[in-house]
Every structure is written in C-alpha cells, then in structure tokens.
Amino acid sequence: xxxxxxxxxxxxxxxxxxxxxxRMSECLTAEGVxxxxxxxxxxxxxxxxxxxxxxxxxxAACVGAEPxxxxxxxxxxxxxxxxxxxxAHYYRGSARHIVxxxxxxxxxxxxxxxxxxxxxxxxxxxxxxxxxxxxxxIAEAILPETALVSVMHVNNxxxxxxxxxxxxxxxxxxxxxxxHVDAAQSVGKIRLDFAxxxxxxxxxxxxxxxGPKGAGALIVCRRRGVQLAPLLHGGGQERALRSGTIAxxxxxxxxxxxxxxxxxxxxxxxxxxxxxxxxxxxxxxxxGVWRNGDPxxxxxxxxxxxxxxxxxxxxxxxxxxxxxxxTGSACTSAQREPSYVLRALGRDDRLAESSLRFxxxxxxxxxxxxxxxxxxxxxxxRLRGISGR
Amino acid sequence: MIYSELTRRYFEHAACAxxxxxxDWFRGEAGSRERGTWVQFDLQxxxxxxxxxxxxxxxxxxxxxxxxxxxxxxxxxxSGLALEARLPQNVQALRARFEVPVEKLGRLLVVEDxxxxxxxxxxxxxxx
Numbered sequence: 001x002x003x004x005x006x007x008x009x010x011x012x013x014x015x016x017x018x019x020x021x022x023r024m025s026e027c028l029t030a031e032g033v034x035x036x037x038x039x040x041x042x043x044x045x046x047x048x049x050x051x052x053x054x055x056x057x058x059x060a061a062c063v064g065a066e067p068x069x070x071x072x073x074x075x076x077x078x079x080x081x082x083x084x085x086x087x088a089h090y091y092r093g094s095a096r097h098i099v100x101x102x103x104x105x106x107x108x109x110x111x112x113x114x115x116x117x118x119x120x121x122x123x124x125x126x127x128x129x130x131x132x133x134x135x136x137x138i139a140e141a142i143l144p145e146t147a148l149v150s151v152m153h154v155n156n157x158x159x160x161x162x163x164x165x166x167x168x169x170x171x172x173x174x175x176x177x178x179x180h181v182d183a184a185q186s187v188g189k190i191r192l193d194f195a196x197x198x199x200x201x202x203x204x205x206x207x208x209x210x211g212p213k214g215a216g217a218l219i220v221c222r223r224r225g226v227q228l229a230p231l232l233h234g235g236g237q238e239r240a241l242r243s244g245t246i247a248x249x250x251x252x253x254x255x256x257x258x259x260x261x262x263x264x265x266x267x268x269x270x271x272x273x274x275x276x277x278x279x280x281x282x283x284x285x286x287x288g289v290w291r292n293g294d295p296x297x298x299x300x301x302x303x304x305x306x307x308x309x310x311x312x313x314x315x316x317x318x319x320x321x322x323x324x325x326x327t328g329s330a331c332t333s334a335q336r337e338p339s340y341v342l343r344a345l346g347r348d349d350r351l352a353e354s355s356l357r358f359x360x361x362x363x364x365x366x367x368x369x370x371x372x373x374x375x376x377x378x379x380x381x382r383l384r385g386i387s388g389r
Numbered sequence: 390m391i392y393s394e395l396t397r398r399y400f401e402h403a404a405c406a407x408x409x410x411x412x413d414w415f416r417g418e419a420g421s422r423e424r425g426t427w428v429q430f431d432l433q434x435x436x437x438x439x440x441x442x443x444x445x446x447x448x449x450x451x452x453x454x455x456x457x458x459x460x461x462x463x464x465x466x467x468s469g470l471a472l473e474a475r476l477p478q479n480v481q482a483l484r485a486r487f488e489v490p491v492e493k494l495g496r497l498l499v500v501e502d503x504x505x506x507x508x509x510x511x512x513x514x515x516x517x
Contacts, residue, residue, distance in 0.1 A: 032441075245425055260494070309451075310451075311425065311426075311451050311453060313390065313453040313454060314452065314453055314454050314457060317390070317392065317400065317454045318400075318401070318451075318454075321401075349425075350422070350423065350425070353425070375398055384448055385406060385407075385454075386406040386449065386451075386457060387427075387449060387450060387451035388408060388429070388449040388451075389451075
C-alpha cells in the first residue's frame with residue numbers, strides 16, 4: 001500500500017482490483033459504454049444493458065443463484081433494508097414478527113428497531129460466547145406470525161460463520177418464515193451456494209470483494225416465491241423492486257469483482273489463514289490477550305482480540321498510527337460505546353472497548369503481519385507501562 | 390477520533406509516566422479502571438529549603454489520549470508550583486488547550502481530583 005502503513009482492514013473495505021477498475025472505466029466516457037441500460041431502443045442503451053446483464057450473470061454464478069434473482073442495490077445496507085422493510089410491508093397483513101440476532105449488522109438491527117416503532121414484534125437472539133447462534137434457538141423463536149428470520153452468514157466483527165443451511169431447513173419447516181441472510185462478508189472467503197442453502201433473500205456487497213463502493217445486490221429467490229414491496233418507486237427497474245437508473249459502471253465493477261472472487265487461486269484461502277494464525281501467535285504472546293469468537297467456526301481472514309490492561313481509545317489511537325485496523329467500538333464525537341457484538345458474547349465493557357479487528361486480504365503479506373505484531377506489541381507495552389500494569 | 394497536534398505529541402511522548410516512592414514523594418489517585426478513567430500522581434515535595442513547592446511529578450493513567458496528554462503536560466509544567474495551587478491551569482483552560490471535547494470534561498476532573506489528592510497528602514505532611 002502506498003502510505004507505508006500496513007493495511008489490515010479488508011473487512012471494512014478493499015481496494016478496487018485493477019481489472020475491475022478497467023472494466024468500470026469502460027462504462028463512463030463518450031468513447032465507452034455510457035448509455036442508459038433502460039434505453040434499449042438504441043445501440044448505446046443496448047450495449048449498456050448487455051454489460052449490466054453480463055454482470056448480473058457473474059454475480060449470480062459466484063453465489064449459486066440465477067441471474068434473474070439478482071436485484072441491484074447501492075450496497076449491502078440497502079439490500080438489508082429492502083429485504084426487511086420489503087418483506088415486512090408485503091406480508092404485514094398476515095405477519096407482524098421478526099427473528100434476528102443481537103450480533104447482526106447495524107443496518108439489520110436499526111431496521112428491526114424501526115419496525116418495532118411501527119408496531120412489529122422483534123425477537124433478538126443472543127449467540128453463545130463463541131458467537132455461534134444455536135439453530136434450535138431460532139426454531140423456538142419462530143411463531144406462526146413470523147414473517148422473516150434475518151441472520152448474517154459471517155459476522156463482520158469476529159468472523160464467526162453461522163450454520164445457514166440448518167437455519168434454512170428450520171425456516172422451511174415453518175408456515176411462512178422467510179430467511180434473509182446478510183452475506184456481505186462471505187463472498188470470496190467461504191463457499192456460498194444460494195440454491196442449496198434454503199435462503200430466500202441474500203444481501204451482497206461489492207466493496208468487500210475488491211469491487212467499488214456504492215454497489216450491492218439483493219438475491220431474491222424465485223423458486224420459493226418470496227415477495228417484497230419496493231422501497232423506491234419510479235421507473236420500475238429491477239423487476240420494479242428498485243427503481244432508478246442502473247449505475248452501469250458500478251454493477252459492471254461488481255460483476256467483475258465477483259468473477260475474480262470466484263476464481264481465487266486454490267491456495268489463497270490457506271495462505272490467508274496461515275497469515276492470520278501467525279498474527280495471533282505473535283499478538284497472543286503478549287499475554288492478557290483474548291481471542292474473540294471461535295477460530296474453528298470463523299472465516300480465515302478475520303482475527304478479533306481484546307487486550308487487558310489498556311484503555312480502548314488509547315489502544316486504537318496509538319496502534320492506528322502504524323497499522324490500519326478496526327476497533328469494534330463505535331466512536332461518536334467524543335464518547336466510545338463498547339462493541340455491541342462483543343458485549344452480546346459476554347465480554348465486559350473494558351474488554352469490549354479494548355478490542356482490535358484485523359482482517360487480511362489479497363494484498364496482505366508476511367511483512368504486513370510482522371508489522372502488525374510489532375505495532376501492537378509496542379503499543380500494548382507502552383500503554384500498560386503508562387497505566388502501571 | 391481526530392486529536393490536535395498538541396494532544397498527539399504529549400500522548401505519544403509521555404516521558405513523565407511512571408511511579409515514584411520515597412520520603413518526599415506524595416501520592417494521590419482518582420477515578421477507576423472499571424469506569425474507564427483512572428489517574429495517579431506522585432508529587433516530589435522536598436523539605437522547606439525549596440519553599441515547599443512541587444519539585445518533580447510522575448503519573449500513571451488508564452485513560453484516553455486526551456487525559457494522558459494532559460497528565461504529561463501537567464507533570465512537565467508543575468515544577469515549582471505551590472502546593473496550594475490546584476493545577477498549572479484550571480480544567481477549562483486545559484480543555485481548551487488540548488481541544489478536549491466537552492463530553493470528556495468529567496475525565497479532566499479525574500485529573501484534577503488525583504492532583505488534589507496528591508497535593509493534599511503533601512500539605513498534610515507539611516502541616517503535621
């Protein structure tokens with residue numbers, strides 16, 4: 001990376017792959033494919049529509065869906081909103097209940113809270129200390145009036161993988177509970193087969209997979225007949241579920257990124273996993289460092305740790321000078337809130353505040369990992385010295 | 390969070406961090422680690438030939454960068470300070486100097502309380 005700071009925040013976002021940027025740049029200028037893909041009465045529009053449909057096929061192929069099931073959105077947050085509000089609005093006559101988990105992404109939790117304000121009931125399930133949601137708990141929580149179960153595939157903070165196939169089977173046995181899965185962190189990291197998972201709605205993001213920010217998709221299962229009410233009204237694009245001119249360059253970028261994700265070299269996952277374990281060995285050697293989540297039920301690229309004896313804001317302020325990582329804590333203007341995900345796992349406030357999330361990616365190297373070990377070691381020793389521990 | 394250049398500099402170079410003990414060192418602390426901010430000052434106050442003023446300061450802090458920076462600055466500035474003085478600057482002036490968000494004012498009061506406790510211990514000894 002150009003700044004000289006080791007970038008270990010791939011779960012936050014990834015750089016756009018050069019091949020992706022090239023494909024996108026072909027869809028912007030007068031010499032390129034700049035037409036409105038809805039203007040199929042002339043060549044410019046037809047060429048753009050061809051690129052859009054090609055991208056749709058690439059995204060579908062990567063996740064085991066049919067191209068006709070892909071609805072473009074501006075990202076996973078919009079996809080999550082469309083899934084939750086779209087299902088709630090469509091099925092409101094027969095259902096007023098949603099099941100989700102306390103460790104979901106904010107775009108799911110805040111959507112559910114808004115539905116509560118509108119009179120819906122929401123059951124928030126707590127995972128175990130390892131971050132795993134016991135599928136049996138979901139079975140117990142589903143009621144005859146449950147419209148939707150929303151569970152993320154891979155947790156964005158700790159990397160824990162949920163048993164979506166089992167949860168899908170549980171939802172299939174209920175009368176009308178549809179399953180929505182936020183899979184923003186899954187693509188390119190673990191196998192994802194929409195057709196066999198028993199999922200009705202699947203949220204995807206481009207910028208977590210070396211694609212552009214501002215592009216995402218909601219996969220809407222046709223075979224299972226799930227219905228949604230649109231959030232945006234207008235031109236009727238995307239099967240009338242998401243009106244608005246399709247951003248050709250964005251979705252072309254997403255398609256190219258997903259095609260690359262589906263063609264990662266066989267050893268890449270193993271390489272990333274080995275780097276993560278090397279990072280854990282180095283940081284864990286400090287002592288007083290807790291690994292959050294179950295490493296055996298985790299994607300290979302995320303490591304989340306809590307550090308004893310250091311104050312959380314100072315930890316990220318000091319280490320952030322040397323390496324780019326995330327903290328689970330939400331930082332407003334001045335006050336920090338401990339990570340709600342780690343609190344849901346039972347971590348106390350101090351450990352939830354003093355957490356760091358490292359996430360590795362395509363361009364991560366052993367030198368990056370060694371730089372991170374060195375930075376964290378120096379910071380923790382310095383801050384423990386200042387605090388007298 | 391974005392920190393001022395001054396805050397960043399004093400946070401990163403907390404040379405006065407540490408603890409000291411001895412006949413002419415006086416300790417005070419405030420806050421709690423469990424609540425997220427804890428500060429301890431050790432003040433060296435030699436006997437009367439130095440006028441009973443603060444000679445040297447060490448501090449420990451489990452705290453955010455703003456508080457660590459303020460503690461370091463206070464420790465640097467306190468040499469020669471009369472025990473009866475509260476801090477080299479009052480809390481509001483420190484908040485302005487280090488551009489501490491108003492929501493963190495309570496944390497600076499922990500600094501003031503820790504300093505007051507250490508100075509109070511020294512005054513008690515002097516008056517004994």
